[in-house]
Amino acid sequence: MIYHFENADPSGKEFLAVLERNAIDFEQGVFDRTVVRILGVIKPEVREELERIYGRRSRAGRRRSPARTLYSEFTHRTEPIIIAGPCSVESEEQIAETAAFLESVGIRFIRGGAYKPRTSPDSFQGLGRSGLKLLSHHARKHGLKVVSEVMDRSQIGDLLEHADIIQVGSRNMFNYTLLTALGSVDKPILLKRGMAATIDEWISASDYCRRGGNDAIILCERGIRTFEPKTRNTLDISAICIAKKLSGYPVIADPSHATGDADLVLPVALAALSAGADGVMIEIHPKPEQALSDREQALSFSQFEHILRKIADHRLGRTQSPEMG
Numbered sequence: 001m002i003y004h005f006e007n008a009d010p011s012g013k014e015f016l017a018v019l020e021r022n023a024i025d026f027e028q029g030v031f032d033r034t035v036v037r038i039l040g041v042i043k044p045e046v047r048e049e050l051e052r053i054y055g056r057r058s059r060a061g062r063r064r065s066p067a068r069t070l071y072s073e074f075t076h077r078t079e080p081i082i083i084a085g086p087c088s089v090e091s092e093e094q095i096a097e098t099a100a101f102l103e104s105v106g107i108r109f110i111r112g113g114a115y116k117p118r119t120s121p122d123s124f125q126g127l128g129r130s131g132l133k134l135l136s137h138h139a140r141k142h143g144l145k146v147v148s149e150v151m152d153r154s155q156i157g158d159l160l161e162h163a164d165i166i167q168v169g170s171r172n173m174f175n176y177t178l179l180t181a182l183g184s185v186d187k188p189i190l191l192k193r194g195m196a197a198t199i200d201e202w203i204s205a206s207d208y209c210r211r212g213g214n215d216a217i218i219l220c221e222r223g224i225r226t227f228e229p230k231t232r233n234t235l236d237i238s239a240i241c242i243a244k245k246l247s248g249y250p251v252i253a254d255p256s257h258a259t260g261d262a263d264l265v266l267p268v269a270l271a272a273l274s275a276g277a278d279g280v281m282i283e284i285h286p287k288p289e290q291a292l293s294d295r296e297q298a299l300s301f302s303q304f305e306h307i308l309r310k311i312a313d314h315r316l317g318r319t320q321s322p323e324m325g
Helices: 010-021 044-055 065-075 092-104 129-141 153-162 176-182 199-211 237-247 255-259 262-274 301-315
Strands: 002-005 026-030 034-038 081-085 109-111 145-150 165-168 189-192 217-221 251-253 279-283
Touching: 002 010, 002 199, 010 026, 010 034, 010 044, 026 176, 034 176, 081 092, 081 301, 092 109, 092 129, 129 145, 129 153, 145 153, 153 165, 153 176, 165 176, 176 199, 189 199, 199 217, 199 237, 217 237, 237 251, 237 262, 251 262, 255 262, 255 279, 262 279, 262 301, 279 301
Parallel strands: 081 109, 081 279, 109 145, 145 165, 165 189, 189 217, 217 251, 251 279
Antiparallel strands: 002 034, 026 034
């Protein structure tokens, strides 16, 4: 069970006092609001007391305009949302060059991982807080909005300071402690589908944020793990349609992680948009062959410009079969 209170609401303290008095364990996230996730079994009389307190909580401050305005770009879009950038923040030169390029081609959202969940502990793990600061600095300089991943509750404060949209990666879709804490923030959450998650599990994961008071959720289909070895994952096109219908949230696709192959990004991106995706997230790099992570799927700037032209053609109904590469 998840409950949320405005930070200044005295009902929140009263609620926690009841839990402590009855020796009930709970998790708490305190950022833009206070979120409480109760653990264990609650006696009926205690539940009744908690519900009574919760029923008179303050409803003030539930909709903060900056986050809602940004989120409305996804919910009331007039064209596909394009999020682009490197898999990892590697250096200031790389990010400065990428941010300047994205501004030049009219893209508003830059992605980049500062905290990286890598399969091998020997792989590049990201630059951490310093990388997030670099990403934020150059994004602001070029009028871009930052999308970056959080891996742990301890990193939320840094993401709130430097990112505009907080991404939860595939590996953390089942991290309910993290998702509960993100319910207490007033920034959009981009929730990637777990690599082995069903659609229902994916949507249920989003409920941990929503129940905490944050319903500014963007779902991202990034491919699921199947028996097929020709692609890194298998993009579930039907999931885009089903998730939009069942959740009511905007749904975007990540053809880069889905395919793991730069040559396949264009046709798969167009397929996702044809199925109704609200946008796509694409990995680009100034020098893909030198990328410290996921170089096989990273596009060069010229390749990305080609994809933008093809997406524009797709919107205008010029639907020739897209070539690979």
